[in-house]
Amino acid sequence: MSVWESILVALDNLRMNKMRSFLTMIGIVFGVAAVVTVVSIGQAGQYSIMSELSNYEDGYFVIYPKSDNGRIEDNAYFRLRDLAEIRKLPEVRYVSSSAAHGMTGKHKKEELQFSITGTTSDSPKMKKIDMVAGRFFNSQEERARQKVVVIEAKFADKAYGSPQAAIGRKIQLSGGMFRIVGVYREQESLMGGFGGERYFAYAPITVMPGREGTNDRLSMLEILPASPEKMDETIDALKSWLADRKNVGKDAYVTESAEDAEQMIKSTFSILQTIIGSIAGISLIVGGIGVMNIMLVSVTERTREIGIRKAIGATPGNIRFQFLIEAVMLSFIGGTIGALFGLSAAWVFALISGWPFVVSLWAIVLAFGFSAAVGIFFGWYPARKAAKLQPIESLRYE
Amino acid sequence: MIVLKGITKIYKNGPLEVQALNPIDLRIEKGEFVAIMGSSGSGKSTLMNIIGCLDIPTSGSYELDGTPVESLGEVELARIRNRKIGFVFQSFNLLPRQTVLQNVTLPMMYAGVSREKRNERALELLRRVGLAERVKHRPNELSGGQKQRVAIARALTMNAPLLLADEPTGNLDTKSSHEIMALFKEIHAEGTTIVLVTHEPDIAGHADRIITFGDGRILSDKRKGSAGE
Numbered sequence: 001m002s003v004w005e006s007i008l009v010a011l012d013n014l015r016m017n018k019m020r021s022f023l024t025m026i027g028i029v030f031g032v033a034a035v036v037t038v039v040s041i042g043q044a045g046q047y048s049i050m051s052e053l054s055n056y057e058d059g060y061f062v063i064y065p066k067s068d069n070g071r072i073e074d075n076a077y078f079r080l081r082d083l084a085e086i087r088k089l090p091e092v093r094y095v096s097s098s099a100a101h102g103m104t105g106k107h108k109k110e111e112l113q114f115s116i117t118g119t120t121s122d123s124p125k126m127k128k129i130d131m132v133a134g135r136f137f138n139s140q141e142e143r144a145r146q147k148v149v150v151i152e153a154k155f156a157d158k159a160y161g162s163p164q165a166a167i168g169r170k171i172q173l174s175g176g177m178f179r180i181v182g183v184y185r186e187q188e189s190l191m192g193g194f195g196g197e198r199y200f201a202y203a204p205i206t207v208m209p210g211r212e213g214t215n216d217r218l219s220m221l222e223i224l225p226a227s228p229e230k231m232d233e234t235i236d237a238l239k240s241w242l243a244d245r246k247n248v249g250k251d252a253y254v255t256e257s258a259e260d261a262e263q264m265i266k267s268t269f270s271i272l273q274t275i276i277g278s279i280a281g282i283s284l285i286v287g288g289i290g291v292m293n294i295m296l297v298s299v300t301e302r303t304r305e306i307g308i309r310k311a312i313g314a315t316p317g318n319i320r321f322q323f324l325i326e327a328v329m330l331s332f333i334g335g336t337i338g339a340l341f342g343l344s345a346a347w348v349f350a351l352i353s354g355w356p357f358v359v360s361l362w363a364i365v366l367a368f369g370f371s372a373a374v375g376i377f378f379g380w381y382p383a384r385k386a387a388k389l390q391p392i393e394s395l396r397y398e
Numbered sequence: 399m400i401v402l403k404g405i406t407k408i409y410k411n412g413p414l415e416v417q418a419l420n421p422i423d424l425r426i427e428k429g430e431f432v433a434i435m436g437s438s439g440s441g442k443s444t445l446m447n448i449i450g451c452l453d454i455p456t457s458g459s460y461e462l463d464g465t466p467v468e469s470l471g472e473v474e475l476a477r478i479r480n481r482k483i484g485f486v487f488q489s490f491n492l493l494p495r496q497t498v499l500q501n502v503t504l505p506m507m508y509a510g511v512s513r514e515k516r517n518e519r520a521l522e523l524l525r526r527v528g529l530a531e532r533v534k535h536r537p538n539e540l541s542g543g544q545k546q547r548v549a550i551a552r553a554l555t556m557n558a559p560l561l562l563a564d565e566p567t568g569n570l571d572t573k574s575s576h577e578i579m580a581l582f583k584e585i586h587a588e589g590t591t592i593v594l595v596t597h598e599p600d601i602a603g604h605a606d607r608i609i610t611f612g613d614g615r616i617l618s619d620k621r622k623g624s625a626g627e
Contacts, residue, residue: 005507005513012495013495016495304491305493307491308491308492308493309493309504309508310452310476310479311450311452311479311485311491312479312480312485312504312505312508312552313476313477313479313480313481313505313508313509313556314476314508315472315473315476315477315508316472316473316476317473318476318508391452391479392447392452392453395452395487395491
């Protein structure tokens, strides 16, 4: 009896008990669907955050004063004038700072909410800013405190019809009239959907509110080292310079690199996936117990059939294989349906959340491997029981 | 063909021991047609099951077609049941959810015969027992006599040298019984050894040799006329 024939016989048997097979499969379907959904969404999330992180140049890191129970020593803050001096350090290639300010803008009498990031002209050299028209503001404009702005394409399209049409226009913001010099495309962000409708833009850090006069504290700096491999040396040099300059300890500052964030996100996701995956795995085990239960019932019901098969020449191995295949088919079909459900759920989630839809091969392999393993594991005992039945006693069974 | 020496069978039922077979010595030659008679509980079915390798004797030796059987494991026993023995039971013992054709092909499936050869052979045998037009039916759509003919076709598929029939006419009317016995005679005439268990004297009368059982031992062993070679 070939494997293929055994599979056909098993399918035949399952078809003869449609309702029962279906109900038994549901447990496996849910278990596998849960595993596939969790793994797929997890990978999509990871992929989406990682692709955001890849917008930063290699070696990029930020540095900020360490807070002691929420308090930061005033002299530890960075100042605008520090930027120029840090740029002169041999270990540093570019330095910048970014801070977002909520501003109200006016366009054709309509009030619009903006989130304007005050930064330096070095910003586009450290992270990807996807320009679609015009240019980023330059260092002269920054030094001369010119009110120029780089707006996002979504706003350009809405207000002026196209990115090109926006160049050279002026827009009323809470900080005054700003001239549009460039249009960029905002990255689809993980958090993009939250916080209501607002538009993003970049403007020189020197024209942001609170930058005039002496109150020009910056809470963080963005650094790109001269060479990405020498990030640690750069951090060390920078900390020494700051400690010296600001009269604080070397440990008064903390750094965070894109690489650190990547590691952290990876481990966070893997912990999350392990936890949720384990819970999903439990439902798979419960499903497997369902398979075992129904197989035990089936063995008892078919005791006489087993006796007949043995009388005409079935070996214990033939019988064991027959029942094992049946259990595996049960969980395998359940696994297939579950995987389809899981992928559909992940796809729907991707549509709603804006995350990419990642068909995770790993999730599918896991689901099929798991369901087949469940079938073998929970089918083994009933199959063994069937194989061990004595032919003469089985034949007498009514 | 069959050599039994000192075969006993003791059933243990808790502390109780039931001696189903007292030491039995029996020889059945190739090509014989033997009927085993006796009342229920006489031990005739127990002997039949031991000859059919469905049950294992408590002690004694059993040689079937030159093979000492008592030392064999389950896999070898299954192989012997498959190749050397065809079974016909009182209650037919067909698989109810399979078609007539599938039932007849089953022993060949376990022997690893290819699908085409299986179907070809099964059809040939079903034609022989007069059920060629019933191949797609299920057993519950057949009469008792037809079911037993399917079972006989199944018993013949592997060309087994030994046919064991346990009360094959016990559930049949007189007309069907006669048809079945005629079929057995035909099969016997082709050289198959037949051992038949029955409690009906007229059925036993078809055999060449009648062994009567009682209380777990052989009471008499008679050959018909001078055919006792």
